Amino acid sequence: MFRRHKPSTPEHKRNPAVQGSALPVAQNDMRSFFSLSQLVLSAGHLRPPPILRHSKITYFEVEILDAQSKKQICVVDKIPPSSTLLDVKHKFHKVCPQWYPSRIGLRLERNGSYLKDSVNIKSLAASSIITLYFTDMGQQVSWTTVFLTEYTGPLLIYLLFYLRLSSIYDAKESARSIRHPIVHLACIFHCLHYLRHLLETLFVHKISEGHTPLKNMIKGCTFYWGFTSWIAYYINHPQYTPPSFGNRQVTFAALTFLVCEAGNHFINVALVHQNQSGNKASFPGPSINPFTWLFTLVSCPNYTYEIGSWVSFTLMTQTLPVGVFALLMAIQMALWARKKHQLYLKRGISSRWRKAAMIPFVL
Template sequence: MKYYEVEILDAKTREKLCFLDKVEPNATIAEIKNLFHKTHPQWYPARQSLRLDPKGRSLKDEDILQNLPVGTTATIYFRDLGAQISWVTVFLTEYAGPLVIYLLFYFRVPFIYGRKYDFTSSKYSVVHLACICHSFHYIKRLLETLFVHRFSHGTMPLRNIFKNCTYYWGFAAWMAYYINHPLYTPPAYGHEQVKLALIIFLFCQLGNFSIHIALRNLRPAGSKTRKIPYPTKTPSHGFSYWSPALIIPMR
């Protein structure tokens, strides 16, 4: 069997980082990453970007060495992607935050509305309905993350989670503060406004769930295949946006 020699250089400095001898021709980039990780434990596979050109695109984990435009002595360039975090952890963090934050305002924990309102409850049923809807929305998202979603990429840069959480957590706090405020007043158009908002909210929840199931079925379990959905434009993000937004008209 003809073996390959793989030389891994730093994409920025061109410094030789690793030399792999007797690499099998059918070895994948994922396997090469694992071999590189053994010599440099600080760079785990998810943190590695391997490429044939210092400024070129990253090679896919499933790419096979012998199918690449390289000779028996291959030069591959390494770039550090920085600390990574799994997408499952990202979504769980994004969605658990709003669930907890909203409940803090709902139960009126100390230091939010003033001492005399600590752990008091609203006298309006619509406030409790809004809490149920908001909690349902994010519990649904948490369960979908664990049991429905299939991810084409295992990780993302750790620094991005702070930006993502700022959006979800901040919006939840903004809504919760006003909806659960002791000076809250009922909706301007009464029960009819609440009923309409609730119906649309439930419709969006069902629509969002159906789209997530459809997208899940486009990617076989354990694969990174990306099929084009039909119709080519899905309303998933629209349903996701309107679901929490419709909690506001309930007030």
């Protein structure tokens, strides 16, 4: 007998699960393609991404007038808000080459104070046009040049008198006289004083990059060089006589001079370190260095030590020119110290309890 075989069934018919899952996937793909096509057709032309526009920068115009005649000299335009007054001076120099930046003095008012180079131009602007008044400051020199010139002169001038040149003193009288040891000691101490000033100018002090009129340097050199000539002429004269109290007076004055010179140096170093720290709300105070303990009594101990050096030099040499020079220096430094002391109090720095500016309990 023949057996009846069952007809072969396709795989998809034999597996209902496969059949049920394949058809929905195909339908979903068709619907997704149709939706994407409709979206592209309805979107139109593709647009590029929007460009970010930067904010418009406002430039300033600086009108520069002559301080005396009020006539317009020039107009410096296209000044960015971040510019300083020094940038304005450089552009002014390009327009008027006869005035270089250090010679240009600018003020907001005709009789006002001169503006600093570091002032931001935006802080001066009440509108887009800024009016400044110009004054020719004259020939200018840097502060470093001023100090080096003022201190180098006395050093060399004193040595010329110490050598007793025949053009200054009588040769026969100089040959007959015997120099007292105080003459040699005074030369050493005088040179030491100005060498300290020169070295501190070069390696300690952070001198401002500003300038000062040449006439001010001439005045300073005339003062220092003139007094040095007067002082050196008397001390190195063949007829010079030693101090009245002899070696005791010389020894005491010499020790005081050395102490004041050392104190002046350490105070200057302390002030420089304070300025480098950038903390203007505080003031240098006494440290383990005993030379800085004078900060507890005065606000400007560097001036105190400077006057102490010249007073002790006066006692050591016992000469009138040194005494006059010490008196004039004391008056000038008292004015400077008083001004700085008031500035410290105005800033609210913790020096209110200090009794004096330069001389303890007195001034």
